[in-house]
Amino acid sequence: MRFRPFHFVKFSVFALLAWTTQSSQLSRLGQRDLTQLSTEQIVALANSVDPVKNIDTRNPDSHLSRLLIPRSGALCIFDRQCVFLMPRLVVGSENSTFVRQHITAALRALNWHVEEDRFTEYTPYGQRSFTNIIATKDPSALRRIIVSAHYDSKFFPTYPENQFVGATDSAASCAMMLDLAEALNPLLDDREQRLLDGQEDDEDLAETTLQLVFFDGEEAFKEWTDADSVYGARHLSGKWATTYVAPHMKRRLISHSMTELGGIEHLILLDLLGAPSPSVRSYFTDTAWLFDSLASAERRLHESGVLIDSEDAATFQSFFVPRRGNEFNYGYIADDHIPFLQRGVNVLHLIPYPFPGVWHTLRDDATALDISTMRRWNLVLRVFMSEYLGLQPKLDSIQTRHEHIKRFEYEL
Numbered sequence: 001m002r003f004r005p006f007h008f009v010k011f012s013v014f015a016l017l018a019w020t021t022q023s024s025q026l027s028r029l030g031q032r033d034l035t036q037l038s039t040e041q042i043v044a045l046a047n048s049v050d051p052v053k054n055i056d057t058r059n060p061d062s063h064l065s066r067l068l069i070p071r072s073g074a075l076c077i078f079d080r081q082c083v084f085l086m087p088r089l090v091v092g093s094e095n096s097t098f099v100r101q102h103i104t105a106a107l108r109a110l111n112w113h114v115e116e117d118r119f120t121e122y123t124p125y126g127q128r129s130f131t132n133i134i135a136t137k138d139p140s141a142l143r144r145i146i147v148s149a150h151y152d153s154k155f156f157p158t159y160p161e162n163q164f165v166g167a168t169d170s171a172a173s174c175a176m177m178l179d180l181a182e183a184l185n186p187l188l189d190d191r192e193q194r195l196l197d198g199q200e201d202d203e204d205l206a207e208t209t210l211q212l213v214f215f216d217g218e219e220a221f222k223e224w225t226d227a228d229s230v231y232g233a234r235h236l237s238g239k240w241a242t243t244y245v246a247p248h249m250k251r252r253l254i255s256h257s258m259t260e261l262g263g264i265e266h267l268i269l270l271d272l273l274g275a276p277s278p279s280v281r282s283y284f285t286d287t288a289w290l291f292d293s294l295a296s297a298e299r300r301l302h303e304s305g306v307l308i309d310s311e312d313a314a315t316f317q318s319f320f321v322p323r324r325g326n327e328f329n330y331g332y333i334a335d336d337h338i339p340f341l342q343r344g345v346n347v348l349h350l351i352p353y354p355f356p357g358v359w360h361t362l363r364d365d366a367t368a369l370d371i372s373t374m375r376r377w378n379l380v381l382r383v384f385m386s387e388y389l390g391l392q393p394k395l396d397s398i399q400t401r402h403e404h405i406k407r408f409e410y411e412l
Helices: 012-023 039-048 063-067 093-109 167-196 231-241 285-304 371-389 401-411
Strands: 074-076 085-087 113-123 126-136 143-150 208-215 264-270 347-350
Touching: 012 401, 039 167, 039 285, 039 371, 063 167, 074 126, 093 113, 093 126, 093 167, 113 231, 126 231, 143 167, 143 371, 167 208, 167 264, 167 371, 208 231, 208 371, 264 285, 285 347, 285 371
Parallel strands: 143 208, 143 264, 264 347
Antiparallel strands: 074 085, 113 126, 126 208
16 A cells, blocks of 8 residues: 555545446445444454454464565575576465465355455556455355455565565455355355345345455555556456346346446445554445444453453453544545445545554564454454344353453463
């Protein structure tokens, strides 16, 4: 992402008018009341899948450990020290391919529909191939809420900078998305069964699914420009804007001119997460209610006693900067959401400001991550997305809060 503080960048009147016009063509439900989980359901959701195992860098088999390698398209030529490098002109580097295969295998194992969106784009180093990963729980659903992050890492041409692993940028976010899929997968299956059995009659829920998008090519190869950045997001937003939705037996009557872009209710973008004490703001008024819902989920997790810092209320610090109620759209931090925002998609950008101090340095490795912070992000995303999608965590997996916290303290 490009470091563009939100208070420095102004939107033009013409841009706002264009976005308003495009927004009217999209299929979205707008702000609505979410049915909150009970305390018992929150505790059950926290215990359904260990919220640490997928983001534990001490475990070499965790998702995060598998992703925490250089993921740029660089190839060492000549010697072991990688003094001379060339960008590969095939589908990513060996490491990038390994990471992509790990992500797709993890999601296919959950029986999600996985698409690898491959394309070639001109870069400062010539033509280069990229691959976005798109995983959808129910590809027949008319609408979807997207959780996204980029899985590439910053390209550096010389050693040792080329060993940059991008722990916060954005390996941790990708691991959190895989954790979200694993935790919610049985609940999404249960919701589908309730709908089939006639126990659920909410058509909006029936037609909304969860989609995970892992963008390639977010980072600039040289200096961030409109042409040298967010390659994957620019390609995918343009592709979806011109791809029309095909009829399906499970769908209600839809307009023949509805595009894939029009089926996006909201796009949530995760970036630079995993470092301790993040400070996340609400950047856009049309998704401020989603921001508030996330903050509410975090508060109720704290009150339920499943956060590691819940014992001492005086020291609890929210990840979310409280809204004052008079915010308006007046700037942004450039990132993968921009091509979608420009086409009228509602965006919630979860990125800390200021950025972590390790940003784009070799110090952005496992030591930059805080396991209790990542654990809280996993739980906040689980609760929020369960409430958004109308999921019902099962209560038979509940452990006592005391046992849950003691187990986590022991693991630390």
